[in-house]
Amino acid sequence: MxxxxxxxxxxxxxxxxxxxxxxxxxxxxxxxxxxxxxxxxxxxxxxxxxxxxxxxxxxxxxxxxxxxxxxxxxxxxxxxxxxxxxxxxxxxxxxxxxxxxxxxxxxxxxxxxxxxxxxxxxxxxxxxxxxxxxxxxxxxxxxxxGGLRVGVSARLAKTALAQAFDLDVDAVEEVWHGLKPPYLPLFAWGEGHGEQPTPADVPVFRPFMLAHPLEDARVDLSDYAAEWKWDGIRVQIVRVAGETRLYSRAGDDITGSFPDVAEAFAIEGVLDGELLVRGEGQGGALDDGGGAASFNALQQRLNRKTVTARMLRESPAFVRCYDILFDGAQDVRALRWEERRVRLERFVSRTGSDRFDISSLIEAADFDALAQIREAAREGAIEGVMLKRRDSAYVAGRRVGLWYKWKRDPLTADCVMMYAQRGNGRRSSFYSDYTFGCWTESGELLPVGKAYSGFTDEELKWLDRFVRNHTVDRFGPVREVEKTLVLEVAFDSVHDSKRHKSGLAMRFPRISRIRRDKPAEEADRIDTLRRMIV
Known part of the structure; x- marks a missing residue:
């Protein structure tokens, strides 16, 4: 050791x-x-x-x-x-x-x-x-x-292995999920006394192509295609040699949680898409989310070892497809996006199942027109817009200039800090995890979320001092603070939640601003958040 x-x-x-x-x-x-x-x-x-x-x-x-x-x-x-x-x-x-x-x-x-x-x-x-x-x-x-927390991502570890033995990191990624620890064939290949492992005849995971945030850049729509970015979880569905597997973005096998999707995928190939669920009575029009329920509905099925018949009936899952990696046994990742899109449309039509459809392309005259369309698309399960270079191959990882994600602007609410807890790793000495709430009509403050990101190191030091100087009670590692500090919280969406006393849950909350100028009694109300539910 x-x-x-x-x-x-x-x-x-x-x-x-x-x-x-x-x-x-x-x-x-x-x-x-x-x-x-x-x-x-x-x-x-x-x-x-x-x-x-x-x-x-x-x-x-x-x-x-x-x-x-x-x-x-x-x-x-x-x-x-x-x-x-x-x-x-x-x-x-x-x-x-x-x-x-x-x-x-x-x-x-x-x-x-x-x-x-x-x-x-x-x-x-x-x-x-x-x-x-x-x-x-x-x-x-x-x-x-299993919680190392040493600042090393899976990709960085694989890159280090590739560099150690002068291998191509994408080739390592390609075979990684077809091997089991302790990866003896991989090291034998790296040291030159074994053949390169291959994923032949096994439904293995392939690395996703990822996008860079668009931020303040602009692109020419004659070079880039625009399509909707959906608010589910990114998945890869693979069928090889009569066996189907569904993988998450991290390469985890989630087939058991979504047997309805796996059973409907009967054509050999590999697709990239967004896993979503339909709610009762939802159709397929874009203005109601293209048939997709909120992310909160999808969460009810995630990480389930067993899926009940009622859950399958009331929240049927489907995949909104983005791209195709293998068409049958043919690897098509090297083809241009335009060619892959044609193959994808043909492939999905052959499935003959409503468990699979295709993310719609967005018709816009120019970039400014696209910006207006994006801003208006907060309804349904739309998270933003994807911009894909028309001549781009499907390349593992995040490559500059090929794909961009242009997420819709976040929602914001002014909330009051209620509790704080120390962080982990290099933040273990700071109170960096904050629970915050909003007011009911009767004047009660109820928790609506928890965040531990969005602030600078200097702001963290200030917040830590505030917690230490304004603690009113302690519950183990948690400190309750005076209800005087307003935090502007940014979040992607808000949903009904039976697990929280407020009845609400935010998705991806983060601290966007410390509102030292605003009195706590002027923070937002629960009803204001409830009106943001889509």
Missing amino acids: HDFAELLDRLIYTRSRNAKLKLIADYLRAVPDPDRGWTMAALTGDIDLKGVKSSVIRAMIEERVDPLLFRMSRDFVGDTAETVALLWPEPDAARAETLPGDELRVAQVIERLTGLTRAQAPDILAEMLDRLAIEERFALLKLAT
Whole structure:
């Protein structure tokens, strides 16, 4: 665990992207199989040790140290793994004599923790923690819970692997989801003593083509096609050798949550689109969202291990298709967008199913006309506009100048800060997570959302001081503050929610402005937010 712990420690304190790439690449060249493969799985989020949850770890440490000391320390440190690593008591002499003397390796940890129940996990995990130094305990707990938080995305980790062995990162991405940790064929290929893995005859995930925000730029509509950007979740649907799989943007297999879509996809190929659901009585006209219900309706079906017959009946899912990657067995990603669009239309018509349709193209005379159309399109499940270069190939990742996303302007509301909690990672010393509310007609302040982004580092310092100086009560790690500070909150949409006392839930809320000039009693009302529901 020493090498793995050192890697995590150095990644946490390294901000430079190139420096992070070098750290990971050096580690992958120096560490043998299968440890390096399991490290890649940890960095890319491909490890799920179901028996080890934060609640198990909290229970373990509270058996060994005063629970109040742990909770106060956790509140100060801001990270459970770091707190437990620091507080974990050293084994006494009798206990130390019973522990193995060899070094604990990453692969051993994974092997021993895989398949454990929550009842079995504490004893096994405790024996490991007893054998390790503080920094290694931290690494073990991060590995076990799957929450590394070291500033490394899955794409960056794969880029580092490609650089370590002089591979093409897109080729690595292409085969990644067809392999299982610890990725032995991938490293064999990289070191030159194995063939390049291929995804033949397996319904594997391919990396999505992504878009850059348009921001203040303008494009020529003779070079770019405009189509609607829908407010669902981006998915890829794959059928190969008689088997269909549905993947999320992160490459997670979500077929089990949407069997109605998978069963209707019976033609071999790979499509890119937006997963949506229809509500009762919704048709297909654009002015009612093209048949799509709100994102809140889709959330009722996400992450469900079992989908009830009632849910299938009342919230049928469908895919609004954006692009085609494979037409049958033919890889068409290298074709121009215009050619792929023709193939996509033909492919979708052949499905013969209302589970699949195509995102509409937008006819506009020029960019200014498109801007007016975009501004008026807040109804239904429309999130904005996509601009796609007509001659662009389907290229994995985010390439400049090919695709742009032009999201509609966010909604805003003036809300009152109610509660605050410390953040994680480099924000663990700051109160950076804020719960805010709006007023009812009777003058009661009810929570409507929580945000932890949108502000600068200087504004964070100011907000942290406000929380510390205006705390009126504490509930574990949460501080209740005086209801005097108004925050202008930007959000994409608002929906009905039975889980919140206010009856509302915001989508993607973020702090856009600190309204020190505005009295709290002049913040917005719940009814104002309710009128924003579409």
